[in-house]
Amino acid sequence: MTDNALAPVAVITITNLIKQFGRFAALRGVTAEFVSGKLYAILGDNGAGKTTLLRTLAGLNRPTSGEVRVLGAKDFREVSGRVGYMAHPSLLYDEMSGMENLRYFAQLYGIGGGSSGDSRCAQAILSVGLDPLLTRPVGQYSQGMKQRMSLARALLNNPQILLLDEPFSNVDGTSAREMTRLLSALRDQGKTIFVVTHQASLLDGVADEFVWMESGKIVDRTRTIAARSSQHELRELQK
Amino acid sequence: MSAPSGITRATLIKDLRMEWRSKDAINSMLFFSLLVVVVFSFSFDPTAEESRQIAGGLIWVAFLFAAVVALNQTWARELRNQVLDAYRVSPAPATSLFTAKVLGNFIFVSVLEALMTPLFIVFYHLRSLGPAWQLLLTMMLGTWALVVNGTFFAAMSIRTRSREIMLPLLLFPISIPAILAMVQATTAILNGDSARFWIVLIATYDLVFTTVCLLLFDTILNAE
Amino acid sequence: MKKLFPILGILTGVLLSYALYQGLVVAPTEQTMGNVQRIFYYHVPSAWTAFILFFVNFGASISYLIKRKPAADIVALVSAEVGVVFCTVVLITGPIWARPVWGIWWTWDMRLTSTLVLWLIYMSYLFLRSFSSSGETPVLAASLAVLGALCVPFVYFSIWFFRTQHPQPVIGGGGSIAPSMLHALLINWLAFSCFAFMVCWSRYRLEVLQREVEQAHAMRSLEEPSTSMREERYLERKA
Numbered sequence: 001m002t003d004n005a006l007a008p009v010a011v012i013t014i015t016n017l018i019k020q021f022g023r024f025a026a027l028r029g030v031t032a033e034f035v036s037g038k039l040y041a042i043l044g045d046n047g048a049g050k051t052t053l054l055r056t057l058a059g060l061n062r063p064t065s066g067e068v069r070v071l072g073a074k075d076f077r078e079v080s081g082r083v084g085y086m087a088h089p090s091l092l093y094d095e096m097s098g099m100e101n102l103r104y105f106a107q108l109y110g111i112g113g114g115s116s117g118d119s120r121c122a123q124a125i126l127s128v129g130l131d132p133l134l135t136r137p138v139g140q141y142s143q144g145m146k147q148r149m150s151l152a153r154a155l156l157n158n159p160q161i162l163l164l165d166e167p168f169s170n171v172d173g174t175s176a177r178e179m180t181r182l183l184s185a186l187r188d189q190g191k192t193i194f195v196v197t198h199q200a201s202l203l204d205g206v207a208d209e210f211v212w213m214e215s216g217k218i219v220d221r222t223r224t225i226a227a228r229s230s231q232h233e234l235r236e237l238q239k
Numbered sequence: 240m241s242a243p244s245g246i247t248r249a250t251l252i253k254d255l256r257m258e259w260r261s262k263d264a265i266n267s268m269l270f271f272s273l274l275v276v277v278v279f280s281f282s283f284d285p286t287a288e289e290s291r292q293i294a295g296g297l298i299w300v301a302f303l304f305a306a307v308v309a310l311n312q313t314w315a316r317e318l319r320n321q322v323l324d325a326y327r328v329s330p331a332p333a334t335s336l337f338t339a340k341v342l343g344n345f346i347f348v349s350v351l352e353a354l355m356t357p358l359f360i361v362f363y364h365l366r367s368l369g370p371a372w373q374l375l376l377t378m379m380l381g382t383w384a385l386v387v388n389g390t391f392f393a394a395m396s397i398r399t400r401s402r403e404i405m406l407p408l409l410l411f412p413i414s415i416p417a418i419l420a421m422v423q424a425t426t427a428i429l430n431g432d433s434a435r436f437w438i439v440l441i442a443t444y445d446l447v448f449t450t451v452c453l454l455l456f457d458t459i460l461n462a463e
Numbered sequence: 464m465k466k467l468f469p470i471l472g473i474l475t476g477v478l479l480s481y482a483l484y485q486g487l488v489v490a491p492t493e494q495t496m497g498n499v500q501r502i503f504y505y506h507v508p509s510a511w512t513a514f515i516l517f518f519v520n521f522g523a524s525i526s527y528l529i530k531r532k533p534a535a536d537i538v539a540l541v542s543a544e545v546g547v548v549f550c551t552v553v554l555i556t557g558p559i560w561a562r563p564v565w566g567i568w569w570t571w572d573m574r575l576t577s578t579l580v581l582w583l584i585y586m587s588y589l590f591l592r593s594f595s596s597s598g599e600t601p602v603l604a605a606s607l608a609v610l611g612a613l614c615v616p617f618v619y620f621s622i623w624f625f626r627t628q629h630p631q632p633v634i635g636g637g638g639s640i641a642p643s644m645l646h647a648l649l650i651n652w653l654a655f656s657c658f659a660f661m662v663c664w665s666r667y668r669l670e671v672l673q674r675e676v677e678q679a680h681a682m683r684s685l686e687e688p689s690t691s692m693r694e695e696r697y698l699e700r701k702a
Contacts, residue, residue, distance in 0.1 A: 022597045023680040058328050061463055080330045091325040093316060095257045107249040108331040153325065388610070395603050399594040408590055412583035413610055416617035419625060436624055444617055451613060455606045458528065462602035 008035035011161060011192050012057060017066035019052050019216075026052040028216035029066070034194070036160075039187040041203040042196045044213035050196040053213070054165050057194070058085045071160065081109060084154035087165040090146045091153065094139025098125055098149045099132050102156060109157040124152040129178050144175030151179060155186075162186065162193045168202055180206055200225050243335045250339035257316065258347070265350075268309060272351045273358065275301045280362040290363040295425035298359055299418060303385065305351045307407050310389035313340055314397055323397075323460070333457035337390065341449075344386045352378060368431030373438070377428065380441040381421035384448065388413060391452040395459055417444050468664065475657040482647075482654035490647035499563050503644075506556040508652035509549045510578055512659050516546030517585065517612065524608035527601055533674070536601040539608060540592065541666045543585050545659055550582040570631045573622055580618045584611040597677075 012034040019027040027049045034040060042050050055061045056068055059076025071079045085091075092101045102121035103113070111117050122132035128148040138149055147167055154162060162183075168176045176199075184206050187193050195203060200210065204225050212220040212228060222228050258264060279297055317323045326336060356378075359365060367374060389410050396405035424437035486504035493500035523539035526532070557575045558568045569575070588611060592604050640648070 020681045023677055025681050058324075060324055060327060077330070080328060083328070085324070085328045087321060087324065089321040089324075091320055091322055093253075093257065093322060094319060095261055095316070096253075100253075104249060104253050105325065105329070107246055108326065108329040110330065113249075391610075395591070395607070398596065398599045398603060399591065401594060405591070405594060409587050409607065412580065412587045413614045415580050415583070416614060416621040419621045423625065423628075437621075440617065440621060440624075447613055447617075448610065451610060455528075455609065459603055459606050462599040 008037060010034065011036045011071055013067075013069040015067040017053075017056065017068055018064045019049075019056060019061060020064040026216055027056070030216070030218055032211070032218055032221075034192065036192045037187065037190050038208040039183060039193045039195065039203070039206060040209050040211055041200060041207040042194060042211045042213060043198075043200050047215075048213040049216040050213050051165055052216075054163050054194065054196050058083065058163050060085075081157055082160045084157065084159035084162045085165075086147075086150050086154040086163070086167055088167075088169050090138065090150045092138045092146070092150060095137055097135045098130060098138055098141075098152070099134075101138060101149070102153055105153050106156055111156065120156065124155045125149070127155065128152045128182060142172070142175075143169075144171040147171050148175060148179060151182070160191060162191060164194065165196045166198070167195060168197055168199050176202055243332050246331050246335040247339045247342075250336060251342050254339065254343045255346070258343075264312065265347075268305070268347070268351055269354055271308060272301075272305050272355045275304050276355050276358040276362065285363065290365060291368075291429045292426065294359065294363055294365055294429060295422045297363075298356070298425060299381065299421050301355060301359075302348070302352055302382070303411075303414075303418070305355065306348050306382070306385045306389060307410070309347050309351065310344060310386070310393050310410075311403055311406055313344060313390055313393040318397065327461060333460045334453050336460075337394075337453060337456040341387050341390045344390050345383060348382050348386055349379075352382065365429065367429050369428035369434070373428045373434060374425065377421060377424045377434065377438060377441070380438065380445055381417065381424075383445050384417040384421075384441060385410070385414060387445065387449050387452055391456065391459075394456065398459075398462065417441055420444070468661075471657075472661055475654070475661050478650075478654045478657055482651040485647040485650045490644050491641065493644075496564050499560060502556050502560045504647055504651045506553055506560060507574075507648060508655045509552040509556065510574055511652055512655045513546045513549035513553065513578070513581065515656065516542045516549065516659060516663075517581065517615070520546065520585075520588075520608055521612035524605035524612075527605045528609070531601075533601070536605070537667055537670045537674075539601075539605060540670060541663045543588050543592075543608070544666060545663050547582060547585050547589060548662075549655075549659065550578055550585065553578045554582060571622075571626065571629070572631055573619075573626050576622050576626075577618050580622075581615065584614060587611075 010033050012032075014030050014032045017027050017030040018025065030049075030053060042053065044050050052061060056063060057070060059070075059080065067074065070076060071082060073079045076083075092098075093104075096104070099118075099121055102124060103117065106117050106121055107113065111120055125132040128151050130145060130148055130152065138146060141149065147169075151164070151167065154164070164183075167179060171179070180202055183193055183195065187208070195207070197203065203210075208223070210222050210225060210228065211218055212222070220228065220231070279301055283293065283297060285293060314323070317326070327333075389406065392409040393406050395409065396402045399405045420437040420440045424434040424441070427434040427437065482504075487501055490501070490504070492498060493503075519542040520539050523535045523542065527535035527539060554575070557572070557578075561570055561572075562568055588604060588607050591607055592600050595603050
């Protein structure tokens with residue numbers, strides 16, 4: 001990891017974020033700051049609010065109250081070109097090939113058509129370890145390949161921030177390790193990466209910080225998973 | 240970000256290409272249109288003179304059926320893998336997406352109408368006393384009215400329970416003035432009367448509703 | 464404000480009784496149709512009241528789309544519900560009138576037909592409200608209301624022209640109206656408007672209460688003490 005002489009810049013600032021769905025509060029007052037150039041793993045059980053938090057950061061949910069600033073902007077639209085988002089569904093068209101999918105999404109980000117646009121799409125596909133020339137429709141990919149292609153789509157616009165929701169779900173071991181390696185490399189390039197996952201072990205030694213969520217709040221932030229399990233043990237002993 | 244029109248064009252081409260590839264959607268729709276015409280012909284068996292009076296209504300009800308079936312699958316592909324999220328997260332404007340979808344639906348429904356019309360003419364021994372270009376104009380304006388509102392309400396229906404029934408439930412009441420106008424215009428033209436009032440009405444309706452749907456689409460796409 | 468309600472309620476009751484008296488007793492008997500014509504004093508004011516309520520709905524919906532205040536959404540909901548009720552009154556009194564006078568239950572009379580279409584539009588509005596999930600309902604409903612309201616001039620124009628081409632018996636009398644009848648008509652309209660206002664007010668208060676209950680539920684889940692000791696440790700470390 002390169003040592004940065006400058007102080008890290010806060011890229012995401014969350015202040016008392018509350019998100020309510022009818023009678024259910026998915027996020028109950030989240031306050032946090034995240035700095036650039038780090039890989040954050042967001043962990044927690046089902047219903048902890050991880051996905052809701054990520055979707056709010058991606059501008060897909062509007063906060064019920066509280067404030068979220070991404071790259072300094074309250075309105076996500078201002079910075080949408082600098083953020084990449086990926087979720088458990090592939091966010092791709094099953095009927096088109098990987099290259100065709102990326103060509104289309106490239107247009108949405110203002111990456112022109114023609115050969116320069118194509119080469120960027122090809123580069124993105126290669127970076128996730130897939131073949132740009134594959135004409136098979138994405139719907140016929142394995143889950144691991146789908147997730148990797150989805151990541152390629154998220155990387156198209158060379159975003160500063162990556163928001164990934166359960167990228168490793170149902171993915172085979174090789175693909176998962178590939179993706180982890182890639183994410184680490186992207187982090188080294190200076191990108192800020194948020195990964196929501198159940199499988200904390202995959203990011204052990206890779207993530208800079210583990211953010212633990214429970215019942216709609218951030219309950220802990222540790223540098224390693226081990227630190228967390230020690231606390232867990234301690235708590236059990238103290239019961 | 241690309242120019243919005245570029246995004247509209249890219250989206251439209253993508254949709255048309257996917258539609259062309261998976262021909263099952265087109266084929267089933269075409270067959271459905273044929274079925275509708277045949278069923279109507281069995282139900283209403285008018286003389287040549289009578290048919291000119293009622294054909295306008297029959298044709299547009301048949302078109303309405305076909306349009307609803309087509310409109311219901313407007314967003315099907317976008318919903319399958321939550322592609323709409325990818326669109327919302329990108330800088331692309333929602334209006335470009337809407338325009339592309341409306342144009343795509345317009346083309347699709349027009350193809351269905353192009354199939355159904357000759358069949359109606361044959362089954363009902365139709366002969367128009369008025370100029371055919373006026374009929375074509377009426378059909379285009381009327382189809383646009385159905386398709387622009389239909390695409391909008393299809394997007395609204397995504398957020399509701401009972402998605403398939405919500406679309407016609409929302410579309411039909413608001414379309415009533417347009418449907419009345421389409422039917423009256425068609426009947427008038429077939430009988431050699433002036434359809435000017437009705438054509439102007441549909442054209443105005445199209446203008447107003449296209450504008451408002453464009454203005455409101457971003458709001459409903461991002462309603463969460 | 465709350466104290467005013469019973470007083471206004473009583474006043475409205477008095478006004479309604481007076482209007483009833485005017486309509487059924489004082490107003491002169493119509494020469495051709497006889498006493499059946501007295502339905503006119505319910506049919507027409509109901510139509511006007513419904514129209515006003517739908518106009519309020521339009522205004523409230525636009526206000527909501529611009530400012531996103533929950534109160535505007537509640538006003539829109541309330542005015543639509545009560546408006547539909549008055550529309551229903553028009554649609555029922557119409558046939559009741561038409562049957563003895565013309566021997567038919569329905570005529571594509573301008574007012575009756577337009578009211579039917581309005582009824583359909585606002586019923587679809589109420590269906591949309593009940594079928595969508597609570598977070599999105601206000602925005603979707605407001606958008607539909609705007610489209611519906613813009614449709615109204617087209618409804619009237621198209622039916623007006625249609626009716627001039629295909630003349631039908633007119634419910635409500637086409638020509639001029641005797642002054643004493645006009646008086647009864649206006650009194651009834653005033654009474655109906657006051658009644659509509661009172662019903663809207665009650666419904667408004669009910670809706671506000673219901674939303675407060677939902678809010679309270681969500682708030683309670685927000686403040687639920689976290690059983691986890693981790694949170695205490697986190698807070699300790701921060702202090």
